Amino acid sequence: MSIAYLGPPGSFTQAALSGLGVPPDQAVPYPTVRQALDAVRAGDASAAVVPWENSVEGSVTESVDALTSGRDLRIVGETLLRVQFALGIPTGTPDTPGSTPDGAPDGAPAWLGSVRQVLTHPIAHAQCRTWLGANLPRADVVTTASTAQAAKEVGTAATPGAAAIASPNTLRRYGLRIVADDIGDRHDAVTRFVKVTRPAAATDAPPTGVDRTSLVVPLADKMQHLHTVLQEFARSQVPLTAVLSRPGGCGLGTYSFLLECEGHIDDPGVGVVVASLTRHHSAYLLGSYPRADLGRLALSR
């Protein structure tokens, strides 16, 4: 069966597929994270790959909310991808001969003045805020479901004055001319992607020795319980790797927590913690899966 991913083709998520062992001919692009996950829920796809966490902007809350709004999906794998951003404009945009698109506002090249609208994903926007503020302070920023979608729209419509922020490869794929490269605030930005299936399809992979476990603890307004929850991890010496608060949806001060830790649910320590949190705090498991290695990072260009 097919594997859904946040498209369109050329997206960062597509670049992450190989790190999760997804054969290119099985991958099917979906326009939003929610639609990719719903395809798995509906049985139209056997798995989905979606962005999960970014080292600069934090969790991809759209993915976390879409995945945790049901208890019916399981994370079975993860991979890391170094992300890099460039600005592309439609070919044919007038330019001044010899102008260098180096991003300097002084002596700015002619194309800079032509850009009135920048299309990109909100997380890419947040990471390029400094460059945009210095170089295109008056441009409107149009939100798209992925950076590749932005490149596709600008490349297809070729609207005068429109530009896209995406990876250099993606901009080229959609026929855009790269006029400013490496425009992110940080050059070591990394995004973590996860592979998700239905629980029945999640053949509980045995511990590899280097695993991660993700779970949700819906505390609602019982914030004082967070201390008890974290105490379980401390007592079992299970290292936490992520703590994310999300609004519980029932007013200010109500929260659900996404917790991630080192280890596998079949490891004694993690097993005890998850069992206790499930019993006492209605926690539910999102998955135990091999942890991706920061040393073997793929670079998306």
Next chain:
Amino acid sequence: MSIAYLGPPGSFTQAALSGLGVPPDQAVPYPTVRQALDAVRAGDASAAVVPWENSVEGSVTESVDALTSGRDLRIVGETLLRVQFALGIPTGTPDTPGSTPDGAPDGAPAWLGSVRQVLTHPIAHAQCRTWLGANLPRADVVTTASTAQAAKEVGTAATPGAAAIASPNTLRRYGLRIVADDIGDRHDAVTRFVKVTRPAAATDAPPTGVDRTSLVVPLADKMQHLHTVLQEFARSQVPLTAVLSRPGGCGLGTYSFLLECEGHIDDPGVGVVVASLTRHHSAYLLGSYPRADLGRLALSR
């Protein structure tokens, strides 16, 4: 001296000013949260009012990041505002006589087909996702610094096909025609706004008996210390009201935590907790201030 707020005039933040006792003639609009806070830092404004937390979408991370990126500002007050969203289009958009803009996709009114672009703030966008998905699934969403900015742009440019999401009052202020009202996913959405000054200007208000204290604990990669941090609150029986993780900026798995609790730093319990966290975890205080009352909510229309 003037008081900076996230403008333009007509913004939700402007509607929140009276709840913080800011006289209208002292309030000066700024285009972004960061610019409003920088005006206080630079001494151009004596205080700033910015959005801080939304009951549906969670913390306004732009404000949290802009405020906590320096230790030089102090929260001195807060207020709550019920937020409501409507869709406005330029007057003069062709309509079908008798059509009812009730948001129903079947028998949709003529103006629906004319909307190709929706301008709004990312948090308003997130709260109107269901309505937009059902009624304007193909419209581009253009991000603006505030919902009022969206209304102003659509009202001023009157670009055919553009619409804005903002409060009904704001849409009217900028001459837009309201074609769909109450389009948020939740009707009880509340936003909390905070007033911020330089520490020297923060005349440490005495405890009122109903206060809140906000602080930042930069844990970096020492996530296991979060348990110890929360233990301090539990031991002193200080109720937490908010826990927000923000990426520490140094790669995946490094975090800073915004913690908010009931009580004033001059209360014995809170004082002990803050002193201990400052000493052992480099925590720093964002402020102790009177807590806003959910029973006295202003409604922004």
